[in-house]
Amino acid sequence: MTTPTDSRPDPLTVVAFMRARPGREDELRSAFEALVEPTTQEAGYVNYDLHESTSDPGLFYFYENWESGDALDAHLDAPHLRQFVARIPELLDDDGLNIQRLRRI
Secondary structure, three states, X not given: XXXXXXXOOOOEEEEEXXXXXXXXXXXXXXXXXXXXXXXXXXXXXXXXEEEEOOOOOOEEEEEEEEOOHHHHHHHHOOHHHHHHHHOHHHHEOOOOOEEEEEEOO
């Protein structure tokens, strides 16, 4: 089985996780789903996968791979991401957005 990163020896991997404010789970899920399609059109995109915990509904993870840090930075400055970031206080719990940038070893 091949993965999106098999042909890319040195992608920048990102794991981002966040929890919805109580009662905002469906709204946050919809907001995240709306990010996926425009992100797949961005330069440097490899994969951008949204996950929700099976044991803790409302806990969301993005597993992403980018060609470079510059591609990720451009993604974070894209209009659809800036619009989402403006909604963080209303949609996410007080721990907010947690992002880890990783390199495969």
